[in-house]
Amino acid sequence: xxxxxxxxxxxxxxxxxxxxxxxxxxxxxxxxxxxxxxxxxxxxxxxxxxxxxxxxxxxxxxxxxxxxxxxxxxxxxxxxxxxxxxxxxxxxxxxxxxxxxxxxxxxxxx
Amino acid sequence: xxxxxxxxxxxxxxxxxxxxxxxxxxxxxxxxxxxxxxxxxxxxxxxxxxxxxxxxxxxxxxxxxxxxxxxxxxxxxxxxxxxxxxxxxxxxxxxxxxxxxxxxxxxxxxxxxxxxxxx
Numbered sequence: 253x254x255x256x257x258x259x260x261x262x263x264x265x266x267x268x269x270x271x272x273x274x275x276x277x278x279x280x281x282x283x284x285x286x287x288x289x290x291x292x293x294x295x296x297x298x299x300x301x302x303x304x305x306x307x308x309x310x311x312x313x314x315x316x317x318x319x320x321x322x323x324x325x326x327x328x329x330x331x332x333x334x335x336x337x338x339x340x341x342x343x344x345x346x347x348x349x350x351x352x353x354x355x356x357x358x359x360x361x362x
Numbered sequence: 363x364x365x366x367x368x369x370x371x372x373x374x375x376x377x378x379x380x381x382x383x384x385x386x387x388x389x390x391x392x393x394x395x396x397x398x399x400x401x402x403x404x405x406x407x408x409x410x411x412x413x414x415x416x417x418x419x420x421x422x423x424x425x426x427x428x429x430x431x432x433x434x435x436x437x438x439x440x441x442x443x444x445x446x447x448x449x450x451x452x453x454x455x456x457x458x459x460x461x462x463x464x465x466x467x468x469x470x471x472x473x474x475x476x477x478x479x480x481x
Contacts, residue, residue, distance in 0.1 A: 253426060288467035290409075297458055297474055298409065303467035341409050343467070349414075349422030351462075353401075356408040 254278070256344050256354040263360045264332045272357045273324040274342030280323035285344040287325035289318060292339045301340075302327060329359070337361045364389040366459050366472035374453075374479050380446040384459030384472060391440040392417040397462035398435065398442040402455040403474075410455075414462050415442055449479045 255277035264270040274287060281287060283305045290298035300309040302318035305325065315331045325344070329336055342354040370382035384398065399414040413423035415433040423431045432445040446453060456474040463469040 286466050290468070292409075297471040298468070299471075300467060300469055303469075309469070343411070345465070349465075350425070351411045351414075353409040353411055 254346060254352055256342065256352045258340075258342060258354040258357045260355070261358045261360065263362060264329070264336075266332060266334060266361055268332050269328065269330045270332060270359065271321070271326050271328045272340055272342075272359070273321065273326050274344065274354050275324040276344070281320065281325045281344060283320065285325070285346070287318065287320075288343045289316075289325075289327045290341045290343070291336075292341065298341065332359075332361050334361050364461060364470045366461065366470060368457060368459050368472045368475040370475060370477070372476060372478060374449055374477060375481050376450055376479055377448055380449050380453060380477055380479070381443065382457055382459075382475065382477070383441050383443045386440045386442070386461075389461075392437055395464050397465060399460045399462045399468060400433070400444045401458045401460055401468070402453075403458070404452070404455040412444065412446075412457075451479050453477070454479045 257275045262270050287305050288303040289301045291301050292298040301312050301316050306318040317328050319326050340357045344352050365387045367385045374380045397414045400412040403409050415421040415435050421433040430447045435442045456476050458474045459472040460468040461470040
């Protein structure tokens, strides 16, 4: 079964920049995989940040941006703030109606 | 504004069937752009896609769960449901229902409901 891999954790300073990635255990991620990104704080439902690679969901600050970097999807936080400390998940569409969540990245802002 | 709300038992015995319902409000349930989904998260772990169903009844499931998953829809009640059979402790999780928009991304989520599998 396909595994979608993310970095387990990242630490970023307030005001700093961090790039999270979302890769495939075999093959490259492309826009045809419709990568999307979600933010989750403990005890809460996920919140949609970015979809279709680089479209920000309504109300999402512009410090969050999505892209394809090399063979992976990427989420960049530019000017990180304390409230960005969360878990982040990507989702890829595998075709044939199948979706796979990434393993998740915990971001600490300190 | 769309709202999704999960309901169902919080405790299920091993080998039995876990049954949950999601009630949708604030949107036309039968829109061709919406796919109604289930996602779960074991305590302290990541998110796992379970499957989705279209208002017509067409559905897709995670291959790793497919043999145990039944998805159904009740358009007259604006509800869709998940049955997961032969549960074990590994199925203990918070179960979320969500709307998949245009087969592209999950744009609206329920608050989630914890289901514990234990005797």
